[in-house]
Amino acid sequence: MENRKKGSKIIVAFFVAILLSLAISTFITSHMWESASIIIALRDMRKQIMLNRAIVLSPIIFFIELHFVVDINTLYTKIFRYRWILGGIVLVFLVINKYNGDSLACYNYIQPNFQTELGKPFIGEERYIRSDEYRVNSPSVLSSGKGENPYGQYTDIARGTKTVNGVYGVSARLGTVAQAPWKLVFLILPLEYAFSFYWYFPIILAFLVTIELFMIISRKNALVSTMGAFLVVSSAFWLWWSFPFIFIAGEASIICTYYLLESKVVWKKILFAIGFSLAFSNFVVNLYPAWQVPLGYLFLVIAIWVIREKWDEIKALNWKQWGIIIISILVSIGLIFSYFFDNIEYIQAIMQTAYPGDRRQSGGFSINKVFYYVQSLFYAYKDVGNASEAGVFFSFFPIPTLVAGYCWIKSKKKDWLVGGLLLISIPMLIYTTVGLPATIANITLLSYSMPERVVDIIGYIQIYFIVILMSRYAKKRKFSIGTASIIAIAVAGSAVFFSKQSYPEYLSGWSLLIMVCIISAGGIVLLSNFKRTISKIFCIGMIIISVITGIYIRPISKGLDTIYEKPVAQQIEKITKKDPDAKWIALDGTGNASFITMCGAKTINFVNFYPNMELWEKLDVNHNYQRIYNRYAHIDIDFVEGVTRFQEVSPDAIRIKLAYSDIEKTEVKYVFSQVPVESNEKIEFSEIYGEDGCWIYEVIYKSQG
Structure with a gap:
């Protein structure tokens, strides 16, 4: 009889937790305290954010309520005894809901007017300092499944040339079992899961x-x-x-x-x-x-x-x-x-x-x-x-x-x-x-x-x-x-x-x-x-x-809308499917190179985990800058008149002042930029997409007629 009463209390606590989480998430999401009318606030409320906050808050509130329903010593003894099972349940809960703690929302500077409701974390905030995460690791992983050889030993998406895939990306090989076996989940589950x-x-x-x-x-x-x-x-x-x-x-x-x-x-x-x-x-x-x-x-x-x-x-x-x-x-x-x-x-x-x-x-x-x-x-x-x-x-x-x-x-x-x-x-x-x-x-x-x-x-x-x-x-x-x-x-x-x-x-x-x-x-x-x-x-x-x-360091986001729901991302994916061998350059910062890499573009200035010496030596025939580019490097590229120059920005970052006359040496066919790019007598940039501060140009070399 006592166990039945306790079970009833737990069930009641569960439903109360759901109602409380909905109420709290509604209150937070609708900003009622700023609105003159609750009805207007509810009408304008971002419902997906409210719902996902409620989904996360419900088990937390339920756990707190259990302290008043179950003997505390018994509660924690059970939790500790079944900690591995509970850990698995938490993982399944997070995966089913497609949650992640990445700071990919830092890319919302790209086409900000096309940001979806779930394009930002619904709990917490993106962390710009975690650039190794959203500019290196995540783009490497997400781009590994693209191209002609998904999850192969090599990829030509990163660096725009043959690149070892098993260090930062996902490679369906035995070496990945040694390095990070959980990465092989990309071979089994849909991308966001x-x-x-x-x-x-x-x-x-x-x-x-x-x-x-x-x-x-x-x-x-x-x-x-x-x-x-x-x-x-x-x-x-x-x-x-x-x-x-x-x-x-x-x-x-x-x-x-x-x-x-x-x-x-x-x-x-x-x-x-x-x-x-x-x-x-x-x-x-x-x-x-x-x-x-x-x-x-x-x-x-x-x-x-x-x-x-x-x-x-x-x-x-x-x-x-x-x-x-x-x-x-x-x-x-x-x-x-x-x-x-x-x-x-x-x-x-x-x-x-x-x-x-x-x-x-x-x-x-x-x-x-x-x-x-x-x-x-x-x-x-x-x-x-x-x-x-x-x-x-x-x-x-x-x-x-x-x-x-x-x-x-x-x-x-x-x-x-x-x-x-x-x-x-x-x-x-x-x-x-x-x-x-x-x-x-x-x-x-x-x-x-x-x-x-x-x-x-x-x-x-x-x-x-x-x-x-x-x-x-x-x-x-x-x-x-x-x-x-x-x-x-x-x-x-x-x-x-x-x-x-x-x-x-x-x-x-x-x-x-x-x-x-x-x-x-x-x-x-x-x-x-x-x-x-x-x-x-x-x-x-x-x-x-x-x-x-x-608890507040890492944001909680749902899915990958912040990348793949942007029109420019969809345009890049469309171009890469039609022209899969084409190489790309992203101007205006290293973040742009990471963004287009996630969309499947073969990007020569995506972070070089190891240097693309064959390309850089084409641009530096006298090896004047070898000490600068022979490194792990985030790469920022600007087009300039005159001669090509390499600059060391920091131990892991370089800037290339790429002369218009040398662009042809890179074999690049497309350029992504957030500012208009002007043609000159050596090269023509033909605009094929322009929307909300993003441009894609096809490169036409005048030397080829």
């Missing part, structure tokens, strides 16, 4: 995988593990940096190794062996040494600790179990070689570039960045400039390192994990403060990173220390309240100092005061041995701070 899956699968998986790793480290402390996962995945670092999956690949490798050794059931061992093969190969082939090198040290330490923890299980393995392990390693090696084979042209080219191939460093002062956690909570709500570069983990640095070191020294039985983490922190701290001699930087491979990237990993290591301190070292933190207060306030003051040095006007006095109080209180908890209730409050508080930090 696949794009949604591609977008949200890594985030959900990251959260669940991070919980699992922290469950191992914290000895199955669910609350601490959940807190750690929030501190990682909902951090300003993670969400502004577009989910660097290499972190999760390393975590998943450790988890699969741990459970492969622990499990007694053969089919589970096989499952974890497959997981290890995928995760480890993913870590290796995501070629970004700036994070890969310091992360390699971190996960090596954890792997050594796992092997030591599971040494008895390792000694007890039989020949069948060793066979599973050996096969998983061989599969991983095979996947890695498949990726390198598929993408060898890219790898060889990028290694020989001026940027990033020729980049080497020996460190320098960058440790100030780790203290930006004092301000990172506000990035989504107040512009900080480059939030990606300023994004950090909310880490309380250096308190976790200091307390972990103190507890490790005082402990009679030394913890190998803590000792290893402290050991690898030393060269990283030196590298990011005074720097390392070039020889040592090369030997340790830190020269392949940059101090501002190693700082990110130092912040990441602090989260591991926090998890350890709040679980395994819960009773070993014995600083007095007085000493703890002095240290915590000093750390909060240091964070404010470095924040003010770099961003003097960013935070107001009240904001700084609030953050000093939060950092000081949290620091005191980490330093001292409080009762269990205080520790729970700390964990819940960190989860709340993480949610506030991350």
Whole structure:
């Protein structure tokens, strides 16, 4: 009888949630407070936005209502127990509704008068700083299915010439299984559904995988593990940096190794062996040494600790179990070689570039960045400039390192994990403060990173220390309240100092005061041995701070209307179907090149992941500018009289002043521009489309008669 009543309450709560979400979304969407008449407001309301806001709000409101219907301990116990199933349900919900978190709405500067109702995010706002996302990754993925060889090893859409497709795009080859197997969803689902899956699968998986790793480290402390996962995945670092999956690949490798050794059931061992093969190969082939090198040290330490923890299980393995392990390693090696084979042209080219191939460093002062956690909570709500570069983990640095070191020294039985983490922190701290001699930087491979990237990993290591301190070292933190207060306030003051040095006007006095109080209180908890209730409050508080930090960073959009519903996009698609071999140039900024690439145009100045040396050397026969264009580069092109010149705008961007007399060398047939383009005696631009600030010209070379 009691269960029936509870079930009835849950059903009522479900329908109330739907009604409340509709009411809230109606109120927000119709701007009733600005309208003289509710009837007029409802009539003019953007109904699709209202409906989609209601769809997203309904489960959130329902979850809140469950706190008043179901026992809270029971509720969270069930949620945690079925977290993987719930994660799958959330993913299906997002995919079915075609939601994504991309900032493609930044392209609404193109034909703004043709913006559809769902051409902008219905929750949140597009983030212009995420240019690598909407100008590089998404155009590469969306253009991979276009052209004569959809999802092939090569595409000629990007760069307007034969280009390796498996690094940034989608390639239906074995190498993609190593690099990003979820991309293969584009071979199965319609485009907008696949794009949604591609977008949200890594985030959900990251959260669940991070919980699992922290469950191992914290000895199955669910609350601490959940807190750690929030501190990682909902951090300003993670969400502004577009989910660097290499972190999760390393975590998943450790988890699969741990459970492969622990499990007694053969089919589970096989499952974890497959997981290890995928995760480890993913870590290796995501070629970004700036994070890969310091992360390699971190996960090596954890792997050594796992092997030591599971040494008895390792000694007890039989020949069948060793066979599973050996096969998983061989599969991983095979996947890695498949990726390198598929993408060898890219790898060889990028290694020989001026940027990033020729980049080497020996460190320098960058440790100030780790203290930006004092301000990172506000990035989504107040512009900080480059939030990606300023994004950090909310880490309380250096308190976790200091307390972990103190507890490790005082402990009679030394913890190998803590000792290893402290050991690898030393060269990283030196590298990011005074720097390392070039020889040592090369030997340790830190020269392949940059101090501002190693700082990110130092912040990441602090989260591991926090998890350890709040679980395994819960009773070993014995600083007095007085000493703890002095240290915590000093750390909060240091964070404010470095924040003010770099961003003097960013935070107001009240904001700084609030953050000093939060950092000081949290620091005191980490330093001292409080009762269990205080520790729970700390964990819940960190989860709340993480949610506030991350919940508004990424917008929520539906579908791809912002690109493909624009008349000019449809015109480009029409032209490319009729004239599929034609090459294009986009003028007036690198964003335009990305836009027409998504529409299937073979665009020579779409971002060059590796340089199109054959073309650039046609324009620079004396190799005067090779150092400039031999790089990963966003490319802006202007037509000029005189001679062609190359200019370096930034390490990853160049501008080409392309002489009219050299345009023919590019073999371009169509030009996209947002300003009228004038013909001259050498070349004629024949307008074939012009509408709402967008023009498409067919190029007619007068030298050809």
